[in-house]
Amino acid sequence: MRLLIVESPTKAATLKQFLGKDYDVQSSFGHVRDLPKSKLGIDVEKDFEPSYVIPTKSRKAVNVLKKAAKEATEVILATDEDREGEAIAFHLKVALELDDPKRIVFHEITKQAIQEALENPRSINMDLVDAQQARRILDRLVGYKLSPFLWKKVARGLSAGRVQSVAMRLISEREKEIAAFKPEEYWSIEADLEQKTTKKEFTAQLTKEDAKALAKMAITSEKDAKAILTNLKEAAYTVSNVEIKEGKRNPLPPFTTSTLQQTAWQQFKYPARRTMQLAQKLYETGLITYHRTDSFNLSSLSLAAAEKVITKNYGKEYWAGPRRFKNRSKGAQEAHEAIRPSDPAKVPSAIKLSPDQIKLYTLIWNRFTASQMKEAVFNATTIDIEAKSYTFRATGQILLFDGFLKVYPMRFEQAELPEVKVEETLTLNKLNPLQHFTQPPPRYNEASLIKELESEGIGRPSTYASIISTIQDRNYVEKNDDKRFEPTEIGTTVNDLLVEHFPSIVDIKFTATMEDDLDKVAEGTTEWVPMIQKFYDPFAKILEEKYEEVEKSDVSVQETDEKCPECGKPLLIRLGRFGKFYACSGFPECKHTAPLKENTLGIDCPKCKKGNLVAKRTKRRTTFYGCDKYPECDFALWDRPTGTKCKECDSLLIEKNKKVQCSNSECSSHK
């Protein structure tokens, strides 16, 4: 019996079917050894020697694997072919006390690919393992050195890291751009025109004055726009150019983790976490390929299956021939295929699952199938019309062949234009001046943040969802009513502090530079210890200086003119983990605290009559409304009070599911 170890139990089960009775196939459930959670675990004085432990979570898997290894004639490590996979193989070797395990890799789960892999074993690539160790150690040093700095200088429980701090910075900087943004007025002018012979109407946009493009015409006020309208009085509208071109639109590549998360957000508003939970189920059920991937690769088998499905369901003219896509994103490791249906012949309508799972499977199936379908073809018409010194332009497009759009619809605005000839004059029905204002850049949502992180090579498919959780768990950001991220006070404070004092760490390019260095380690051209040393020495020195230089009171304490209602000493505004609050300067003798006035609702507490109601959060981040005199008064409501009282019982009215009702469940008007 030979033992073959992979990372995922689902993959193990699939492989078992291919390998038969002579093989025991087990899974490691990811990494099996890691740095200890409760301390740094790196001896910075001794060439950054790491002390790895087997986390309690991995203990069970390691025991099972140890036993299986003892019974096996041979152990084959078949973890993923990337940095992390190689490191898992190495840690398995150590944890299972293996002498000379075979190391194999395969990219497809087919009989042939597995056979080939088994015939070409190699040993563990220690350069690649070292690159992973360097990555792990650097992340630990940054995270476990900077976080305690924040505890000391801002508030306990905060955190910083190579990835999360840059994600936070993106959000923070976007907010600053929005705050600094000054909208500028501009105008456009459109002409409603009509062909004299057919009476067909269409609209054209003013694009030029003489040869000057619209942007340079600087129509920045109603006065400017009106001046043009005056100039155009009694002008003749003559067609000066007609151009008809055939356009093509190509399908998008199949999904990777990041594009699946983005699209599921755009189409269904699923948070990344939810998408991953659903995808996990689909993967375990055997319906889709592995869902944590950055690769667009498609196996030959899947391409052959796509041909069959497309010709059968849509006709031969919809089959594009096998289409392959290249990944251009930074830091892609491509250990897996793209996310696609395991068996494209399983059309979504034949699947029996929960509605949410079907929705996601359908999306994955459509995207994959469309990626192998013919491009959409359309006619694009451009008509230029001259009126005095001005040029107007009308554009239209007509779909000639839907191609992949049949399966994966994308925005396509069909617009038909009349058949006009050069020098033909048109009737002007109306000129419409339209006022616009330039818009600030939009705040990030889950989709746009993941997109930005991926394009900078920050984070990995397995971590995008957790990055989003982390910055919310730390109260650094909140989702607004549009589900877009806004920084909190504590988030802004931490970001500004890191940007000011540790600019190189929270530099958006930091990860890209690190990856270049890691590549050199993986190639064997650089040693990992000097690489880390070169980073750590200046970092440790700056950190030491900053412990001296930065004063906590400058960061998180503000003085006020107000007096403590309990003891009369001056009140301070302190910044804690959950935002700003009033605190007595006489602490610890006086323990008075209160929420900021601007956070209260301006509604008196109906129970103690002294307090004011304020929105608060539970530990699970759900909002409730309580008395600001807590703990003296424990009045609280789940739903937002309107500020008016019930006519029947004098209790507060609340807003529930967009309807107003009485907060008193005993009251006859409760419902």
Add this chain to the structure above:
DNA sequence: CAGTGAGCGAGCTTCCGCTTGACTT
């Protein structure tokens, strides 16, 4: 349904990336 702060000492918070359940809402 409810936190946060100071300073003394204890003990604890914290990173990223690989993988699933075992928990409870």
